[in-house]
Amino acid sequence: MSVVIKNPEKSKWYLSGVMGGLVITARHMVTNLFNRKKMMTLNYPEEKYEYSPRFKGNHVLTVKKDGSIRCTACMLCATNCPAECIKIVAAEHNDPTVEKYPISYEIDVLRCVFCGFCEEACPVDAIRMGPEWQTPGINGSQFIYDINHLAYRPQLKGGVVSVVDESERHKSGI
Amino acid sequence: MPKCTINGQEVEVKDGSTIMEAFSKLNEGIAHYCYHPGLSVAGVCRLCIVDIEGNPRPQIACNTVVTEGMKITNKSEKIKEGVKWVLDFHLINHPLDCPICDQAGECGLQDQYMQFGKYSSEMAEPKVKKHKVVDLGPTVVLDSERCILCARCVRFTDEVSKTNELGLFNRGDRTEIGTFAGKPLDNNYSLNTVDICPVGALTSKDFRFRQRVWYLKDSETVCTGCSTGCNVKVYYNKEGAFRVKPIYNEKVNGYWMCDEGRFIYQWVNREFRLLKGRKKTQGQNGWQEDIEAGALAQDAHKAIKAAGDKLAVVLTGQYSTHEYQTLLKNLPTKKVYHWKNHPEKWEEFDGLLNRGDKNPNTKGLVKALSEASIKTDWNELASGIKSGAITTVIVAGPENMAVYGDLEEKIQMIGAAPQVIWATACKSNLFDKFSGNVWLLPMKSYLEKNGSFINHQGLEQNFKKATTIVSEALTLEEASYLLSGQSIPLPKVPSVDTFIETNRRPDQVTLEHRKKNEFVYKRGSL
Numbered sequence A: 001m002s003v004v005i006k007n008p009e010k011s012k013w014y015l016s017g018v019m020g021g022l023v024i025t026a027r028h029m030v031t032n033l034f035n036r037k038k039m040m041t042l043n044y045p046e047e048k049y050e051y052s053p054r055f056k057g058n059h060v061l062t063v064k065k066d067g068s069i070r071c072t073a074c075m076l077c078a079t080n081c082p083a084e085c086i087k088i089v090a091a092e093h094n095d096p097t098v099e100k101y102p103i104s105y106e107i108d109v110l111r112c113v114f115c116g117f118c119e120e121a122c123p124v125d126a127i128r129m130g131p132e133w134q135t136p137g138i139n140g141s142q143f144i145y146d147i148n149h150l151a152y153r154p155q156l157k158g159g160v161v162s163v164v165d166e167s168e169r170h171k172s173g174i
Numbered sequence B: 001m002p003k004c005t006i007n008g009q010e011v012e013v014k015d016g017s018t019i020m021e022a023f024s025k026l027n028e029g030i031a032h033y034c035y036h037p038g039l040s041v042a043g044v045c046r047l048c049i050v051d052i053e054g055n056p057r058p059q060i061a062c063n064t065v066v067t068e069g070m071k072i073t074n075k076s077e078k079i080k081e082g083v084k085w086v087l088d089f090h091l092i093n094h095p096l097d098c099p100i101c102d103q104a105g106e107c108g109l110q111d112q113y114m115q116f117g118k119y120s121s122e123m124a125e126p127k128v129k130k131h132k133v134v135d136l137g138p139t140v141v142l143d144s145e146r147c148i149l150c151a152r153c154v155r156f157t158d159e160v161s162k163t164n165e166l167g168l169f170n171r172g173d174r175t176e177i178g179t180f181a182g183k184p185l186d187n188n189y190s191l192n193t194v195d196i197c198p199v200g201a202l203t204s205k206d207f208r209f210r211q212r213v214w215y216l217k218d219s220e221t222v223c224t225g226c227s228t229g230c231n232v233k234v235y236y237n238k239e240g241a242f243r244v245k246p247i248y249n250e251k252v253n254g255y256w257m258c259d260e261g262r263f264i265y266q267w268v269n270r271e272f273r274l275l276k277g278r279k280k281t282q283g284q285n286g287w288q289e290d291i292e293a294g295a296l297a298q299d300a301h302k303a304i305k306a307a308g309d310k311l312a313v314v315l316t317g318q319y320s321t322h323e324y325q326t327l328l329k330n331l332p333t334k335k336v337y338h339w340k341n342h343p344e345k346w347e348e349f350d351g352l353l354n355r356g357d358k359n360p361n362t363k364g365l366v367k368a369l370s371e372a373s374i375k376t377d378w379n380e381l382a383s384g385i386k387s388g389a390i391t392t393v394i395v396a397g398p399e400n401m402a403v404y405g406d407l408e409e410k411i412q413m414i415g416a417a418p419q420v421i422w423a424t425a426c427k428s429n430l431f432d433k434f435s436g437n438v439w440l441l442p443m444k445s446y447l448e449k450n451g452s453f454i455n456h457q458g459l460e461q462n463f464k465k466a467t468t469i470v471s472e473a474l475t476l477e478e479a480s481y482l483l484s485g486q487s488i489p490l491p492k493v494p495s496v497d498t499f500i501e502t503n504r505r506p507d508q509v510t511l512e513h514r515k516k517n518e519f520v521y522k523r524g525s526l
């Protein structure tokens, strides 16, 4: 229960408090105008904050040297994902050394909690979490990233190459 | 009846039993690959070694006969060490591609490794390369690198299916499973080899890559493929049913089932099913779609009431016994006819499991009809429709329409009646052939209800509901209550697919990326 205490004498003098506040605001405005280096805030969206390259932002599907998808559709990431937001449809590949590959790979990024478990589960470095974090969209379906977005979006400049290279393995026979 | 002691427990076994059988009698765990209770003993994997007291060397349990007073253990340090090394030998050339292997999650090698292995490999030599993705026949794909050469599949085609397609070729670590002179593995029991293969060497084309096994739930039920009624396990998840595997029943199917029965599950999935009621009124063009099943059945009740004694019922042997009994109790007519699909083939038998009568419950229907003392002849139905003595026909249509080759002919014959109420689980274009008033009632499939089938030997087998695939469908029992004007609580229908429809994209890979990915590559000879 709250009790409202009315103090008509004191509230008559509110004007000095309001003025005091305006003075502080004006002082900051003037310092920011003439000394922009000391400014605490960023002029988003013109200025952007740079996180460390290890920042775990939006997912990237890596590619092989020939530019095809590295993912083997093993679904370990989907199994490990606590938010159950990865959906993969696997299919048989014509090339027997590839055998299995995803014909559809979707991440519902609005459900994703950016825990990085998918990245950790992947046996072939096929999924990574990149430094991107600004990904606006105008409706729900734009937040369901499909395979083309995850692997070949323009920001990736032709795809990120995976560190696991199977062609070596096939050559040496191990 | 010799007695022996296994890990300190005494057990009495039949004369001539092997140590392996004694272990399974006690439900004691023992590592093994090549032993299968439904096949002969090969003794090739050497994993089932046990210590027998007084015997200096370990013996294999699957091929050693129990003698009186034997003291056997597989818990000693020597055996544990031995199993570990045998396992290491099995893994020398194994590719360990578990992530893309369909067997992962139910793999004998993974299981045994977790139980007995857990070491790091001591092999530095390159692995022997063998053929991968070998097309063995219309149903099975072989990956020779994963094969541990237990020869279960070879023994199966040799002893059970007696088709002898598979064999072991080459020697030593170059041995491979294969077919001789290009003769494909093509028989009605071929997919059993996939079940008994303890690793992911044999995979089923039908199931390959469609699901990881840990996303599937299973439920035991009875196969509806023919009147044998094999006991099976259906694997399903919320997207529908994915595969069927046999379970052991000595009286019915032993360890096996036929391939024909394995594909029955497909008919229960949503894409083949009638999801909502449909109605066609004479004179009107096209169907009234999306009618709630319960409301449609109540609507059909009016037509049944008006028909009075001009009502006839046609039953197929595809529903459970209890459904027939309730239906016959609820509907006040003696004009009940048994629709037999190709009865001339009903006595056929392939010598193993598959029978010519492709209905799971013909005996149950015959029993329900004789209980209700109904004796009719199919020809009466045709003449009744012609003469106008029958104006309204209720048909409990087949669930598995593929085995009803006479479907079109029967639809034409029954469609001559002015009003037809057809209960069906699956949709079909043939229903467009009806000219009079038609009510199409969506039915539940065998996975979605409890019930029992009586198989060809008169054995009554109960099965229980596994899952719901079409939530609005009715069982024949529910339909019969509604058709006879009684009211029952109707199944609640959840609104499906409330999420944005644009989420569904079938294949997203653009052609350009696909081309890059799909160069056809041949690995050359070994």
Ligand code: SF4
Pocket (backbone or CB within 6 Å): A077, A080, A081, A082, A083, A084, A085, A086, A107, A111, A112, A113, A114, A115, A116, A117, A118, A119
């Ligand atoms: S980051 Fe975590 S929640 Fe997001 S997709 Fe990966 S595993 Fe799932």
Ligand code: SF4
Pocket (backbone or CB within 6 Å): A070, A071, A072, A073, A074, A075, A076, A077, A078, A088, A118, A121, A122, A123, A124, A125, A126, A127
């Ligand atoms: S991204 Fe990695 S873990 Fe996920 S399916 Fe592809 S290969 Fe498997």
Ligand code: SF4
Pocket (backbone or CB within 6 Å): B094, B095, B096, B097, B098, B099, B101, B102, B103, B104, B105, B107, B108, B109, B110, B146, B199, B200, B201
């Ligand atoms: S057979 Fe078993 S161990 Fe071998 S790759 Fe398949 S799942 Fe892994």
Ligand code: SF4
Pocket (backbone or CB within 6 Å): B146, B147, B148, B149, B150, B151, B152, B153, B154, B177, B193, B196, B197, B198, B199, B201, B202
């Ligand atoms: S293919 Fe499977 S069943 Fe056949 S020998 Fe190899 S491991 Fe055994």
Ligand code: FES
Pocket (backbone or CB within 6 Å): B031, B032, B033, B034, B035, B042, B043, B044, B045, B046, B047, B048, B060, B061, B062, B063
């Ligand atoms: S199970 Fe005994 S040797 Fe294979």
